[in-house]
Each structure stands twice: as structure tokens, then as C-alpha cells.
Amino acid sequence: MHGVPVYEFKYASDMEAVKRIPYGVSDFVAVVEQNQYYVDKTMYLPLLEQQPSNLFLIRPRRFGKSIFLNMLRAYYDSSQKAKFEKRFGNLWIGRNPTPLQGR
Numbered sequence: 001m002h003g004v005p006v007y008e009f010k011y012a013s014d015m016e017a018v019k020r021i022p023y024g025v026s027d028f029v030a031v032v033e034q035n036q037y038y039v040d041k042t043m044y045l046p047l048l049e050q051q052p053s054n055l056f057l058i059r060p061r062r063f064g065k066s067i068f069l070n071m072l073r074a075y076y077d078s079s080q081k082a083k084f085e086k087r088f089g090n091l092w093i094g095r096n097p098t099p100l101q102g103r
Contacts, residue, residue, distance in 0.1 A: 026066035028074050032087050041068060042093035045075065049100055078102050 022036040031038050041064070048055070059065050074080055074087055081102035088094035093101075 022067075024062075026070055028067050028071040029087060031067065038067075038091075039064065040091045042071070042075075042088065042091045043096075045072075045093050046096075046098055048072075049098055075101060076103060 020034070020036045022031045022038075025031055025036070028038075030036075057065055057068075075084075075093065080087075084097070084102060085094070088097075
């Protein structure tokens with residue numbers, strides 16, 4: 001296999017360090033809580049809050065639209081406010097929350 005890295009694990013705990021790629025997964029909470037790879041796009045939330053109330057997101061298939069919308073739901077949902085630090089603490093928006101978070 002050319003170009004494919006091969007990992008050798010000596011201990012079961014070594015496997016925990018390797019993150020899973022959440023292919024086809026659109027559940028932000030599951031991705032974050034299971035420590036899977038997540039491309040942080042939370043730095044765009046302050047810009048989105050300044051936009052008109054109706055937005056049209058145009059991106060190709062498999063470009064992260066669903067997980068982005070799911071992340072927005074988790075961020076703005078008032079019933080999820082208590083879990084903010086756990087879910088967003090390691091992300092950009094966790095260090096720079098907006099006034100509309102959890103409303």
C-alpha cells in the first residue's frame with residue numbers, strides 16, 4: 001500500500017490516541033463527545049449573527065452542511081446551555097462565546 005500510513009499498537013490504550021473520521025455523521029454532539037475529528041468552523045458564528053435572518057448555504061455534497069447546522073442547534077439551544085463547556089470548550093467559540101449563545 002503506497003502512501004497509506006500503517007500504525008502498530010503495542011497497547012490497547014495507544015488506539016485511544018487515534019481519532020476516528022466521522023464519515024457521513026451529521027450529529028455534532030456525538031462527534032465531539034466521542035472525540036472524533038471535527039473541523040472547527042465556529043469562528044463564523046459571530047459573522048452569521050450579523051447576517052439577515054434567512055441564509056442559503058450552498059456547498060457541494062459531503063461538505064459539512066448538516067453537521068454545521070447541527071452544531072448551530074447545539075450552540076443556540078437554551079436547553080443545552082449547561083453542556084456548553086463540555087461541547088464547545090476546545091473550540092474557537094468556547095473561548096469567544098457570543099451574547100446569543102444558549103438563547
